[in-house]
Amino acid sequence: GAVVSQHPSRVICKSGTSVKIECRSLDFQATTMFWYRQFPKQSLMLMATSNEGSKATYEQGVEKDKFLINHASLTLSTLTVTSAHPEDSSFYICSARDGGLAYEQYFGPGTRLTVT
Amino acid sequence: GESVGLHLPTLSVQEGDNSIINCAYSNSASDYFIWYKQESGKGPQFIIDIRSNMDKRQGQRVTVLLNKTVKHLSLQIAATQPGDSAVYFCAESNPTPLVFGKGTRLSVIA
Numbered sequence: 001g002a003v004v005s006q007h008p009s010r011v012i013c014k015s016g017t018s019v020k021i022e023c024r025s026l027d028f029q030a031t032t033m034f035w036y037r038q039f040p041k042q043s044l045m046l047m048a049t050s051n052e053g054s055k056a057t058y059e060q061g062v063e064k065d066k067f068l069i070n071h072a073s074l075t076l077s078t079l080t081v082t083s084a085h086p087e088d089s090s091f092y093i094c095s096a097r098d099g100g101l102a103y104e105q106y107f108g109p110g111t112r113l114t115v116t
Numbered sequence: 117g118e119s120v121g122l123h124l125p126t127l128s129v130q131e132g133d134n135s136i137i138n139c140a141y142s143n144s145a146s147d148y149f150i151w152y153k154q155e156s157g158k159g160p161q162f163i164i165d166i167r168s169n170m171d172k173r174q175g176q177r178v179t180v181l182l183n184k185t186v187k188h189l190s191l192q193i194a195a196t197q198p199g200d201s202a203v204y205f206c207a208e209s210n211p212t213p214l215v216f217g218k219g220t221r222l223s224v225i226a
Contacts, residue, residue: 006159034213043205044160044216093159095214103148103211107159 003027004096006108014116018082021111023094025075030096033077034105035069038091050077074099084115128223135193137220139206142187146208151180151191153202154219160205163191198224 003026013019023033032051036044048064050056050071058064066088068080077096081088093110129135141149147168152160166173166180166189173180179192189206201224207214 004159036216043218046213046215049213091157103165103209105209105214107152107161109159110157112157 002106004106004108006111010112012114021079023077023108025096028098029074031099032097034095035079036093086115089115126221129196131224131226135196137191137204139189139217141208146210148209149189150207152205155202196224
């Protein structure tokens with residue numbers, strides 16, 4: 001159980017375009033979802049926390065108008081990178097917390113974004 | 117906020133030997149710790165966790181030790197295998213979103 005999926009697994013887009021990444025909890029209800037970004041040879045850095053039905057909370061330094069997060073249901077959160085630039089190229093990983101468990105976070109397989 | 121750090125960015129171990137990966141954390145309020153394994157191009161994979169009311173927890177071939185006095189966490193892997201080669205991260209929570217350490221790359225020499 002506790003499977004989190006992401007789609008797409010890889011995406012290449014041109015500079016200036018927007019790209020949407022989906023994160024789904026497959027067998028549990030995720031009241032809270034998290035988005036992390038990981039640059040090569042670095043650790044995972046938290047970008048934002050989203051609770052179903054409310055606005056996301058962004059970490060310091062993360063532009064909320066650039067990284068749009070929507071958590072419209074208990075099983076789906078989306079991250080839209082707007083007006084993407086090459087420096088946005090990274091590995092984006094989502095994580096979900098089961099509503100009944102305070103600590104456990106289940107991670108998706110990640111999405112590799114390359115902006116050309 | 118405070119962050120979790122790691123000693124030794126790389127670790128090379130002979131196949132069959134035991135591996136010890138260390139982690140120093142700075143947030144004394146953290147009460148939940150996890151070790152993750154990450155292979156290239158994949159998401160983090162849960163290995164083992166421990167709560168702050170414990171100082172040791174064992175899993176299959178893995179043991180996590182927690183020393184709250186010096187804010188230190190370690191992961192021990194017994195009889196290390198080639199499939200254990202990956203980057204290992206510790207993470208902490210209280211129960212805020214998990215904060216990850218820098219990571220240690222474990223290379224297993226056959």
